[in-house]
Amino acid sequence: MPGITAWAGFYELAAPRKGENVYISAATLLEVQEVEILKNKFGFDDAFNYKEEQDLDAALKRCFPExxxxxxxxxGGKMLDAVLLNMRLHGRITACGMISQYNLSQTEGVHNMMNIVFKRIQMKGFFATDYFPEYAKFLDVVLPLIREGKVVYLEDIAEGLETAPAALVGLFTGRNVGKQVVAVSKE
Ligand SMILES: NC(=O)c1ccc[n+]([C@@H]2O[C@H](COP(=O)([O-])OP(=O)(O)OC[C@H]3O[C@@H](n4cnc5c(N)ncnc54)[C@H](OP(=O)(O)O)[C@@H]3O)[C@@H](O)[C@H]2O)c1
Structure with a gap:
């Protein structure tokens, strides 16, 4: 599910061109060491921990001076507002989710929407399930990239079904590093 979501959102919707600046939000990171993992293991040019930044606009300007x-x-929410200030002319936004809004009794407003007009931005939402009929195409693209080490992933594996409740609760406190998986049995 995460793989086809990333593939569809990135390649099918955003259609990246060589040399473009890409910002991916809500990668699993919490501590300084996890920012280093994003840079050293996953090959991002820069990364920041949203929990440590007082000013998201300043953080984005630091990471994306152009x-x-x-x-x-x-x-979503404050992150989207800050991103809109930092989008370039003819930028594209792939709307995959808005996790900051899911547990609020009242969702936040987004105030910088006029940037969509000024900068001729395209914003498009999608569901990964829309792309399930293309699962074979996704595997054809991604499996060779994994074998060549061009796509890497990190899993946080909890061993045994009895660890599942704690693993689930940990998702809401940012305890996991990488995709949380529960290995019921190795057989
Ligand atoms: N469109 C689709 O078909 C589709 C499919 C799957 C998922 N999604 C969306 O993809 C996103 C990630 O899903 P997931 O399954 O990968 O979730 P996940 O494994 O639970 O990870 C959620 C991530 O969001 C971060 N986060 C939470 N609140 C945040 C905030 N206010 N600001 C910045 N980051 C925040 C968490 O960081 P901390 O733990 O450090 O807080 C964590 O790294 C969600 O928005 C989900 O709705 C969409």
């Missing part, structure tokens, strides 16, 4: 061409939106 602005953002493609924003892979997973967060």
């Amino acid at each position: 602005g953002i061409d493609i924003y892979f939106e997973n967060v």
Whole structure:
């Protein structure tokens, strides 16, 4: 599910071109060491921990001095507002999710929407399930990239079904590093 979501949102919707600046939000990171994992293991040029930044606009300007061409939106709210200020002309936003809004009794407003007009931005939402008929195409693209080490992933594996409740609760406190998986049995 995460793989085809990333593939569809990135390649099918955002259609990246060589040299473009891409901002992907809500990658699993919490501590300084996890920012380093994003840079050293996953090959991002820069990364920041949203929990440590007082000013998201300043953080984005630090990471993207020339602005953002493609924003892979997973967060919404204040993050989207800050991103809109930093998008480049003709930028594209792939709307995948808005996790910052899911547990609020009242969702936040987004105030910088006029940037969509000024900067001729395209914003398009999608569901990964729309692309399930293309699962074979996704595997054809991604499996060779994994074998060649061009796509890498990190799993946080909890061993045994009895660890599942704690693993689930940990998702809401940012305890996991990488995709949380429960291995019921190795057989
Ligand atoms: N469109 C689709 O078909 C589709 C399919 C699957 C998922 N999604 C969306 O993709 C996103 C990620 O899903 P997932 O399954 O990968 O979730 P996940 O494994 O639970 O990870 C959620 C991530 O969001 C971060 N996060 C939470 N609140 C945040 C905030 N206010 N600002 C910035 N980051 C925040 C968490 O970081 P901390 O733990 O450090 O807080 C964590 O890294 C969600 O928005 C989900 O709705 C969409």
